[in-house]
Every structure is written in structure tokens, then in C-alpha cells.
Amino acid sequence: MGLSRRGFLKMTGAGVAGMALGRLGIDLTPVSAYAAGLKIDGCKEFISICPFCSCGCNTLVYSRDGKIISIEGDPDYPISDGGLCAKGASLKSLHTSPERLTKPLYRAPGSDKWEEKPWDWMMERIAARIKETRDRDFKEKNAAGQVVNRVESMFHLGSSQVSNEEAAVLHQMVRALGIVHFDHQARICHSSTVPALAESFGRGAMTNHYTDIGNADAILIMGSNCAEHHPMTFKWVIKAKEKGAVVMHVDPKFSRTSARSTFHVPIRSGTDIAFLGGMVKYILEKKKYFEQYMMEYTNASFIVGEKFSFTDGLFSGFDPKRKKYDKSAWAFEKDEAGLPKRDTTLKHPRCVYNLLKKHYDRYDTKTVSSVTGVSEKDILRVYEAYTATGRPDKAGTVIYALGWTQHSVGVQNIRLSAMVQLLLGNIGIAGGGINALRGEPNVQGTTDHALLYGYLPGYHNVPTADRPTLAEYLKAETPATKDPKSVNWWGNRPKYVVSLLKSWYGDNATKENDFCYSLVPKLDPGMDCSHLYIFDRMYKDQIKGGTIFGHNPAQSIPNTHKVRKALNSLDWLVMGDVFHNETTDNWHAPGFDPKNVKTEVFLLPSAYRAEKEGTISNSGRWHMWHYKAADPLGESRNMGEMFVEIMNRVRALYAKGGTFPDPILKQDFPETFDADAVAKKCNGWFTKDVTIGDKQFKKGQQVPGFAQLADDGSTVSLCWVYCGGYTEAGNLAKRRDLTQTPMQAKIAMFPGFAWAWPMNRRVLYNRASVDPNGKPYNPERVVIAWEDGKWVGDVPDGGAPPMAMEKGTYPFIMTTEGRSQLYGPGRADGPFPEHYEPAETPLSVNPFSKQMNNPCMKVIESNMDTLAKNADPRFPIVLTSYSLTEHWCSGSETRNGPALLEAEPQQYIEMSHELAKEKGIANGDVVDVESLRGTCQAVAMVTVRIRPFTVAGKTLHLVGMPFAFGWTKPKCGDSINRLTVSIGDPNTTIPEYKACLVNLRKAEKVTEL
């Protein structure tokens, strides 16, 4: 009798009552008596997904008469085995909370109260405000006279809380309206991940997946406290440790992750590149690299052109006025055929291997120790343990989160870890990879669907004004190679872009009209419309109105003093959320008189996760369906319905006339929101009968995979990476099959559970787990193998034979050259990561060069943006931030959970005993924490978890505060972002949340909120 884990639990009485154990010959009397009293008697069971972290824990929701009775973990979810952390365990109380928004609320300009309004009234007024603003401010051309067809005075923010299907219709709506100020949480949590991993391997996603962490021999956790912030991840860390893995936690403070690791190494926030740069030096000097992997699968042997140089902190090609590099100075030297020249002897002074060696030669252990505050002994302990995985039979994995991403060098932090992994041969293998622990529940999916100003769904750069035709756009965006062994998969980009345009504009999109490419709004080249710039332009009165769904920027964006002022300068603001938060209620925030706030505010009550259906994608790219278990509370609605209704009301208005109506009226937009229908379209279908090879497909038939998408208008697909997930075989995101072959079971692959993009491939770049003849490097942990002329195991990352064989191809199919990139010439701030101090630094000298900070970092300038000078004596302490197990992100949801709030009730600041003594602060004192941007109060938590660092020969203090609190509740302490800086990484403009300078003192008076 085959039983799933959940089935077994049901059978034993822990699930739905009434299942007969008598069939198993067990005396049922006591169980039946117990089961009869279960609160879930008569309930229906639905599978849903926790709406918090990207572990995506599946839940079982029990509802009766449309109401939620109970929510518990799903034992069949392979990642959690039915476990839930504190947040997941509180889901029922959050879904049924009396604090939920249940009616549409309106706040008139200058009013001091909310008014309940009917949905119809709200929707009509919202559509009118959108049209009025668009008609007034629509810009056909930019200052250079190029056609741009955009609106700059409107914005949209959010949300990684939405499902993939909601994201797809939202993206379509935003582009149709011509909005370019468009961003969501991915910008502020993991935007640096995508360009870092894409530059290194070809794709921007986590390479492996959660259950695979259990296969590692060494685990390096840096910039993450996953035991507390991604708890189900840590389960797999512990599994690996129990099998003998060494677990290293390199992080500023001691936490639960440190406590369960083999050892913890405290590091000064903002010095990860120094630490990892030293590891690269160690690998190269001690020959710890995996030689065949490095030679065959990376660009170590490529020769860089003569224009490349690096002098005292700056690469060649730097323009100090524009603070930008001319990246052509970093190009590879090419042969007559246009291919990069290689030196497989590694003797050429400009081959990547030698440049790498030279670059990191300065990163000796002594200097690294002096900069990072890590003792030389601890540095070597990590280097030795981790680099021991540079062998075919060993696997090391890197786990990181916001501790790496949120820096002015965020992209390069991750790039350097990717380089370490490539040198050690740790990419593509079981137990290896870079496990980027994405933040919000569906931030992977909403990044794939590009709720970001700079991308179209599926990772295509947004068109710019200097590419007025589709042909020009595709020519510039589609890489080409003459190397027959390089797959260069991005060479297929035209098929994906055309299929996207075809799905947006339907029959109106034809080859003759460039598939309506001219209707897509264009950015000016280099235009930055991310969060920091949105709020800067709002503050400068250039943005007049907009929409925010499932996002709380008045709490979560740096320098919230400015953000809050900016929001209260708007003419109108539409928000959709589950609870009140600092943004919904900003018009009466401390320091503002509602009478003076002219903003017309529309607050739309949103359905919560278990009240709607759709898919989310966890961090490991598992694409999973969740079912609607209960009716939305009160009058709340799911966001997909809201987007579709708003857009359709706007369309109705434009049908009667308005400015440049074509992008709105020519859309193939749904009349009502149906998650299943949108999921089908994300995959895509054929628009006519076609024959591909020896196969025939009928019009309307689902496309079996993205290899069948075409650039002639014969296919639609809203997001090519999801093509293959909803085929004629059905919606594969709904799969719950836990069966595995022995080979798959050995590495916990679970290929039948849900579906993973791309094409159900569980480990990206898995062709690098085998040698050039297709033989697994590690026969004990096989991901794929070439056997009898075919691949077995995981879905191979490219179906061609292994690289050494006839018709064989290189394993990194997404890079132009087919090899992974140790040297990455595509990023804004250099082909090799270099240590620069954070924008605010306690040091006056950078020991590695004369260049103190990242020369290309984005500095926002306004009269409210300030930056402490280097080693500013007024602010000698480094402040870093972090999450909590009990609260999620800005805390706007979890602060409404009584149990969660009881466990973590207030803003606090962790500091060492030494600092507390120096400042005369005792445990429990209320403290004023001050930066150049402002002050925030917090309760002192004096602890040994944070210790003073010795940096550059001096004692340096670091303090930490959680980022989950705000003024609305609880009434103690405001957001840490009253202190943080508006500085962005040059590649993504992710803000530097993790290191700014503060001072602190015991508060004389506790501020009432």
C-alpha cells in the first residue's frame, strides 16, 4: 500500500477525521474518540503556501462554510516535512485577525479620518485619477527628440506578495499605462543577486534548491542568519552537518545560526569582499582549485585585451565626471574568427588566471584581518575548511541573503562568492552552488515576471529610446558567437520577446507593425527609475500619483524622513494591502498634521494567501500552485481582480477618447481575473497550426517548452522561463509526486514535486557536474550522467552530448562563450570585485587602495540626503540591520499577530557589554540612536552576541537593530530606516542598508508615538 507522509498522518488520526484505520487491523476506539472531537471535523482541506519567506512552506488549510478553521504545515512538502516556523504557525491568527482590512477606505485631501466607500465608487475614482494624470503628463518624446511614449509623473510599487499570475497582469497593465517608475521588493532585498549570478553563470537565480543543501560537505553561510530568517533552509544545513559537513557562519553577530554551526566567525559589516578576496588568493597560492573544472568550464584561460589595467583601486576606462567605466576597456582579445583567445598553459600575463592572481595578491591574511576585524586564525580556519571542497568528490555550498545584497558593493559581494565556487568546481553539482535565500514569499516569481522598471518578463532589458524598432532592440540585446560548441541560449531572445509582445497585444501584434513594439514605453539610456530615485523625484514634486500594493516603503526605504515627506506630497495614492501599515497611514504619521496633507488616499482591502489561488516560486525555483481555501475576509478581494478591474475601467474611459490610447486599447487583456487562465498564458500556446520538426501542433494547443517558442507570431508566452510548466499534460505546478529513482533519492531531488523552471531542471548548470565525457565527477552524488548515448538523472542543462564528444557543447549554455566567468566584464564597477569601504565608513584609509568607496555607487542628492564623512568622529559606530524569526520584512503583517508580537514586542538595539559600559547604558534602557539622517529610539539589549572588533589597530563597535518595526504598532520605536543612507549599488541601486554610521546615548525622554 503506497502512502505519502500526509496520507499516513491522515490515516493515523492527525489529519482529517474519519479515515478508517480498521483496514490496517489496528484498534480504533481511542483514535476515533479523539478524532470525533477534532475542530476540523467536516472541514475541507486545501493546500496553500505560507506567505512569508521564500522557503515556500506548503500548508494545509482546513475551512468550513468558506471560513478558515485551522492551518498547519503540510507533511508532504519535501522542504519542511510539515514543519512551520513561528510565522507560519501564526497564519490562522493573521488570516482571521480583527485588524484585517475588510472594507475599501477613502481618505479625502486634508481629512483626518478614513471613510468607508463602496468598491464601485473607489474603482471609478481611481480609474479617473489614473487617466487624468496620464492624459496630462504623457510624454511622447524625450529631450533628445526620441520617441518614448511614457508617463513619468505616475509610479507603481509592489509586490513580491502577489502570485505569478497577479504579477503577469500587473506588469502588462503598468507597461500599457506607460509607467516607467515601477519597482518592487526585489529591488531592495535581492536585486544584486540577478546581475551577479547572471554575469558569472548566465542566469540570475539560485543555482540549486533547498533540499540539495543536505548534500554539502562544507557550508559557508555569510550574510545570512538562516536558522532564524529562513528556518526551513536550516533544516537541510543541519542534515548536512549530521552527515559530517562543516558549517561555517561568517557574520557580524552571533545568532542561532552561529550556535548550530561548527563555528562562527564575526566580521565587520561591509568587508565581505576583503574576506573572500583573501580566500581567492589562498586558493590560487595553495593550488586548492579543481584544475580540470577551472580549465574546461571557466574563462580562466581567456586572454584579456591590452586596454585592461587596474591601478590603485580603479580599473581602466573610468570617467571621474560621470562616475562610470567605459567597459570596452575590459574586453577579451579576439582571434580572426572573433572568438576570445585562450592560453591553456596559463602563462600569458593577461590570461584571466594571471590577472586574477595579480588582483588578489594584495589580499594577504594580515591586511584582510585588519580590514575585516576577523583574526588571522579564524580567517585561515574558514579558508582551509571551505577550500577543501576543491576536489571532484567534495561539494561546498554558499548560503547568503541580505547581509551580502544590501551594500554599495552588493553585486560584487555575490560575484566574488561565485568566483570562489567556480575555482573550487562547486557549481552544477549536488551539494554545491550558490544558494541565494531570496526574501519575500514570491520574490523569485515576481522577479521572473519583472515587476522592476528595467526588465520585461523573462529577463529582457526594457527597451530604450535609442532602439526605436524591434529589429534594433533585438540586435543590441541578442548575443552571438561563432563557437560551434557554445549553445549561447540567449541567442533565442527574439523568440521570447516576440511571444511576449504577441501575448500582450494579441491579434493587433503583427510582423508588419513590429508586434506593437512601438507601444512599449521606452527609457532613456541609463535612466534609473528604482525606489531611491522614485522617492527622490516624488520629494522633488516630479511624481504626482501612483499605486502601491503589498509594500510598505514608508517603513522600509532608507531615510524614511524623506520618503514619508515625499509620499505626503502626492496628489493621489492607491494602495492595496491586508493590514494598515506605515505607508497606508502615512498621512497621519508622527510629525505630520493631516490638515496639511493634500493626498487623496484609496486603501483597498486585499485577500490573504489562503483566500486565493495561483502559483508562487520559491527561492529554489519550485513553481507551486496554492488553492483557495476560504472566501476573502469581509469585502477584501485578491489583487489580480483589482488590477484587472482598474485596467478595464481605464480602458473603458479611453474607449471614449484620451491621449495615445493605443497601448491601452490594443492590449489583449482579460475581462476578469482567472489565475488558471493566466497561468496557461504564462506558459503560452500556439496561435496557429504549425509543424516543428516532425511534430504538428494545433492552434490553441499549449506550447510544450520554450524550445518551441517562435519569433514569427505563431506563439504567445507571458514569461518564457515558465514555458513548459503548463502544457497539454496540465498544470505541473500542482504535482505532488514524491517518488524518485534511487539516484534522485540519494540527493533529495524530488523531480515530481511541483515543477521547477527551467523545464523542471532542479540543479542549474548540471552539465558541469560531469567531466567533458559525461562521467559524473562524484559517483556518490550524481546529478546527471551520460549513459548509453543519453543523459540520465536531472533534466540536463542543454540536451547536447558532453563537451568532448562529437556535437558536444560547453556546459554553461546561457553565457555567450559557453563558459562560466571568473572574469566578468559586464558589470558597472569592474570585472573583478574589489574591496571598497561602505559609503559611510569608520575608517579614514582603505588599506587596499586610495579609492575609499565604490567609485560608481549611486549617491542620491537632495537637501534631505546626507552622508557622514569618512571616520566622522560624531558617528563612530557601525549600524547593521536584520530580520527576526517572528516578524517578516517591514513587519506590516506579522506585527498584527498577537503571539508574534508577544514574542518580539518592540524595536531594540543589540550592543556589546563594552559599548554599553562606554556609553553608560544598561540592559533595557531606552536609547536614542542617531545618524546624520535622524534619530530612532530603541530598547538596549546588551549582549555577548556582538563583540567589539579590532580594525586597523583600533577598537570598533558595531550595533544591530531589526528592520521589522514601525510607528503604527507596537508603540515603541520606529523604523531603523530613519537612520539609513540613500546610497545604491551601481548595478542595481540596491540601497546600502547594512552599514551606516551612528552614535547612541541613553534617552532622556521616551518619545510617544
Ligand code: SF4
Ligand atoms: S516563514 Fe518561511 S520557514 Fe517560516 S513557515 Fe513560512 S515559508 Fe516556512
